[in-house]
Structure formats: C-alpha cells, structure tokens
Amino acid sequence: MQRRVLIISPNFPPMNAADHQRIRMSLxxxxxxxxxxxxxxxxxNFVEGVVDPNLDLTVPLNIEIIKCNAIPQQISRKFLIGNLALRAMPYLMRAVSKYLEKNTIDLIYFSTTIFPVMVLGRYWLKRYNIPYVLDFQDPWLNDYYDRTNSPPPGGKVKYQISQSLAKTLEPFALKKASHIISVSPEYSKILMQRYAWLDQEKFTILPFGAPEKDFEILPRLNINHKIFDPNDGYKHWVYVGRGGDDMAFSIKSLFMAIQAHRHQVPEAWQNIKIHFVGTKYSIFDNKKEIESIAKFYELDDLVTEYPQRIPYFEALKVLTDSHGILIIGSDDQGYSASKIYPCILAHKPILAILHEQSLVVNVLQNCKAGQIVKFNRTESSTESINELDLVIAKIEWLLSQSQNYTSHTDWQAFQSYTAREMTRQQCAIFNRCISS
Known part of the structure; x- marks a missing residue:
C-alpha cells in the first residue's frame, strides 16, 4: 500500500542550501x-540566497510541489525581521489546510534548519491527527557559542533572539513528535540530557545521502566557474563550505604546517594556490577572516577566500576541476559535514583535518577515501594535534599527487552512504511511525 508523506522544506530548490539536501537526494x-x-x-522569490536553476533538473518530474508565499523581506526588514520562518508561518499553515481539504496525508516530515516551522507539527497533529517526524540537521537550541565565547553567525543580538525563541519552541515541537532523526549522535545525546521525557527509542542517527545523480548530470550542464583556471599551470587546492570560529583551530593547524614546510622546501609551493569558497552564511557578509589568518602565517600569496556562496553545481565543478580537496573540521564534535560526499565523488585527493569524534572520520576511513589528521580539542581542553610533523606529512602527500590522480576509494563500502540507502532508512522510520 502506498503511503503519502508531506515534506516541509521551506527553501527547497532552486535555492542553494544544504537545508534541503536530504530531501532532494531522497526524492x-x-x-x-x-x-x-x-x-x-x-x-x-521570498527566500534570500543563491539561486541555482540547475537544481530543478535533479527533482523528478512526477513530484508534487506546493509553493506558498511569505511576507516580502523588503517589508519585514523595515521592522528588523528577516527570519524566513516568522515571515512564512501563516502562509504555510494556510497552504497545508487548503491542501488537506481535498487530499490525504499519512505523515508530515520536517526536514529543514528553519527550525521554528517545526512547531506546526503540533498544530497539524491536533487539527488533523497526522503524526510528524522532525529531522535535526543542526542544533536548534545551541549553547556552543556561549560555551566557547565565539561570535555566532549573524551577530550576538540575532543569536540571543533566536535562542530565546528556541527555549520555548524546541520542547513544544519535540513533545509530540513521533520520531526524531539526527545527523549526529551528539545532537540526540544533548536533547535527551535536556529533556528527561525523551529516550533513545525516539531517535535515529541518519547522515545525509551521497549525491551520485548530481555528478552524473554535471558533465551535461557545461558549468563554468570563476574561482580559478584549472589549466593555468598551477595546482589548485580547494575548500568549499562554511567558515567560522569553530573551524579556526583546523585552519590554523593547516596553515602552521604549510608555513613550516614552505620554509623548509620553498620550491614545492611555487605552483600551489589554495581557495576557500563560500565561507559565509550571510549574503551581506564579505569579511575574509581566513585570508587574515593566512596573512598571519605569511601565506597570503597562496590563499584566496571567496566569502559568498556560489550555485550548487558551480561548487561541484570547482571540486572536480581542483587538484586537491581540503576538508576543514569544526572543534564541535557533533558537527557532521554533508559536504564530505561531493568531495569523495569528485575523485580527487582529499586531506581532512577533523575532530576525532566527527562522523566524517568514519566515512573517510570506511571508504579509504582520503588522508585524515584527527584532533581531540574541546572548548575546555588545550589538547591539540599531537605532532605538527603529522600534518606536514599529510601535506607532503597531497603535494606529491599528480594531476592524473586515480582515486583508491572503496566504492563498495561507499554504497552504505548512498542516497538510496538513506532513503530506505527514512522510509523504514515512516513505516514504524504509522504502525505505532
């Protein structure tokens, strides 16, 4: 018997956001x-972000998509409100009510980092008796920035307002959820510590799936990017993803090792360029903190930072055009980066600097997909990477890789991380929720 699931994913394609990646991979x-x-x-039209029309090509034509409006940001910002959830909430409620007047839905699935919309699960459960599942791709109520005294994305005022809302809304949304999916075991652990009425049976740890189909269609799109010219005689290393103070430790460790090696073997670095792409959350933030760190380590001639996000398929093209891929990890051990799968599928040499508890370490090790430097630093510890020589050794490995690099990834092991396998597990959760 075919069941029907209503998926709430506010900034679904063509917006370029990891926010909808799980759903787009699963459809x-x-x-x-x-x-x-x-x-x-x-x-x-009501969502701020980088548009990539090519994302529409990855959505099967038979998928029913309901689009609703929101309060225009040009109006809401006059009242200092930019939050998409607050701007869209009444429109989402109205759209679902109108749809359910004529259609049947068995389950509602919230897959989004626009967390406040999750409270609508309680409303629809009470009004229509439809169970709901929550997908935590990031922490909602998050004390990381308070614990570490790190500046939060968007600034302290915005952060304090969002966290004040979360203290009320998070338990309200969680209380009646049939199940909770989390990309990291740390998130479920934190939630169970925070709310005694939650137990392990309520949770399933489910990473994102790998976007194999995106790489299948990438050659047909004739994508160009402006980050670098892959045929200019240089070897281009790239990091594509967000920055932030929680990644400063990994970045400084990398730069410190490069600086030391460059002093020893300066000729090895004459044709190396390193690019950090899409490091900022906000389209209004053009600060280049990573370039500033590079300058401190006398690497400003090697390192270029592009703060703004670029369209999704352009980012994939940057990876496939590169000669080496860097994966920079957070000192938050719960952080689980979905960007690991595109990096592996790009078939390029990978050097990753990661917290030893990160799930990304398991993926890379299981698939034999890259070189890893692990650290165990926490906000309350001064421990770091044991030996600078270890980082230097991994950098020497990356320097030694030719432009004709052949991937040694164990693709059979990689099958357990594919989008199809992750969708199978999602649907098994849905089945259990309906049965109970």
Missing part, C-alpha cells in the same frame, strides 16, 4: 519504498 527513491512524497516549500 527519486521514495516510491521504490512505497511512499509518495509531496513537498511544501516557499516561493523562491
């Missing part, structure tokens, strides 16, 4: 596991 496979998906999102 081609839901029917195989006897679930028919319906996606509720917000009209892209």
């Amino acid at each position: 081609p496979y839901f029917n195989e596991f006897r679930w028919e998906p319906v996606v509720l999102c917000i009209n892209p």
Whole structure:
C-alpha cells in the first residue's frame, strides 16, 4: 500500500542550501519504498540566497510541489525581521489546510534548519491527527557559542533572539513528535540530557545521502566557474563550505604546517594556490577572516577566500576541476559535514583535518577515501594535534599527487552512504511511525 508523506522544506530548490539536501537526494527513491512524497516549500522569490536553476533538473518530474508565499523581506526588514520562518508561518499553515481539504496525508516530515516551522507539527497533529517526524540537521537550541565565547553567525543580538525563541519552541515541537532523526549522535545525546521525557527509542542517527545523480548530470550542464583556471599551470587546492570560529583551530593547524614546510622546501609551493569558497552564511557578509589568518602565517600569496556562496553545481565543478580537496573540521564534535560526499565523488585527493569524534572520520576511513589528521580539542581542553610533523606529512602527500590522480576509494563500502540507502532508512522510520 502506498503511503503519502508531506515534506516541509521551506527553501527547497532552486535555492542553494544544504537545508534541503536530504530531501532532494531522497526524492527519486521514495516510491521504490512505497511512499509518495509531496513537498511544501516557499516561493523562491521570498527566500534570500543563491539561486541555482540547475537544481530543478535533479527533482523528478512526477513530484508534487506546493509553493506558498511569505511576507516580502523588503517589508519585514523595515521592522528588523528577516527570519524566513516568522515571515512564512501563516502562509504555510494556510497552504497545508487548503491542501488537506481535498487530499490525504499519512505523515508530515520536517526536514529543514528553519527550525521554528517545526512547531506546526503540533498544530497539524491536533487539527488533523497526522503524526510528524522532525529531522535535526543542526542544533536548534545551541549553547556552543556561549560555551566557547565565539561570535555566532549573524551577530550576538540575532543569536540571543533566536535562542530565546528556541527555549520555548524546541520542547513544544519535540513533545509530540513521533520520531526524531539526527545527523549526529551528539545532537540526540544533548536533547535527551535536556529533556528527561525523551529516550533513545525516539531517535535515529541518519547522515545525509551521497549525491551520485548530481555528478552524473554535471558533465551535461557545461558549468563554468570563476574561482580559478584549472589549466593555468598551477595546482589548485580547494575548500568549499562554511567558515567560522569553530573551524579556526583546523585552519590554523593547516596553515602552521604549510608555513613550516614552505620554509623548509620553498620550491614545492611555487605552483600551489589554495581557495576557500563560500565561507559565509550571510549574503551581506564579505569579511575574509581566513585570508587574515593566512596573512598571519605569511601565506597570503597562496590563499584566496571567496566569502559568498556560489550555485550548487558551480561548487561541484570547482571540486572536480581542483587538484586537491581540503576538508576543514569544526572543534564541535557533533558537527557532521554533508559536504564530505561531493568531495569523495569528485575523485580527487582529499586531506581532512577533523575532530576525532566527527562522523566524517568514519566515512573517510570506511571508504579509504582520503588522508585524515584527527584532533581531540574541546572548548575546555588545550589538547591539540599531537605532532605538527603529522600534518606536514599529510601535506607532503597531497603535494606529491599528480594531476592524473586515480582515486583508491572503496566504492563498495561507499554504497552504505548512498542516497538510496538513506532513503530506505527514512522510509523504514515512516513505516514504524504509522504502525505505532
């Protein structure tokens, strides 16, 4: 029997956001596991972000998509409100109510980092008796920045307001959820410590799936990017993803090792360029903190930072055009980076600097997909990477890789991380929620 799931993913394609990655990867496979998906999102005209129209090509044509409006940001910002959830909440409520007047839904699935919309699960459960599942891709109520005295993305005022809301809204949304999916075991651990009425049976740890189909269509799109010219005679190393103070330790460790090696073997660095792409959350933030760190280590001639996000398929093209990929990890051991899979699928040499508890370490080790430097630093510890020589050795390995590099990834092991496998596990959760 085919069941129907309503997926709440406000900034679904064509917006370039990891926020909808799990859903976009899963859509081609839901029917195989006897679930028919319906996606509720917000009209892209009301969402701030980088648009990539090519993302529409990855969505199966038979998927039903409901688009609703929101309060225009030009109006809301006059009242100092930019939050998409607050701007869209009444429109989302109205769209679902209108849809359910004529259609049947068995389950509602919130897959988004726009957390306040999750409270609508309680509303729809009470009004329509439809169970709901929450997907925690990041922490909602998050004390990381308070514990570490790090400046939060968007500034302290915005952070304090969002966290004040979360203290009320998070337990309200969680209380009646049928199940909670989390990309990291740390998130479920924190939530169970915070709310005594939650137990392990409520949680499933489920990483994102790998975007194999995106790499299948990438050559047909004839994508160009402006980050570098892969044929200019230089070897280009790239990091594509966010920055932040929680990644400063990894970045400084990398730069310190490069500086030491460069002093020893300066000729090895004459044709190396390192690019950090899409390091900022906000489209209004153009600060280049990573370039400033590079300058401190006398590497400003090697390192270039591009703060603004670029369209998704351009980012994939940057990876496939590169001669080496860097994966920079957070000192927050719960951080689980979805960008690991595109890095592996790019078939390039990978050097990763990661917290030893990060799930990304397991992926790279299981698939034999790259070189890893692990650290165990926490906010209350001064421990760091044991030996600078270890980082230097991994950098020497990356320097030694030719432009004709052949990946040694164990692709059979990689199958357990594919989008199809992750969708199978999602649907198994849905089945249990319906049965109970």
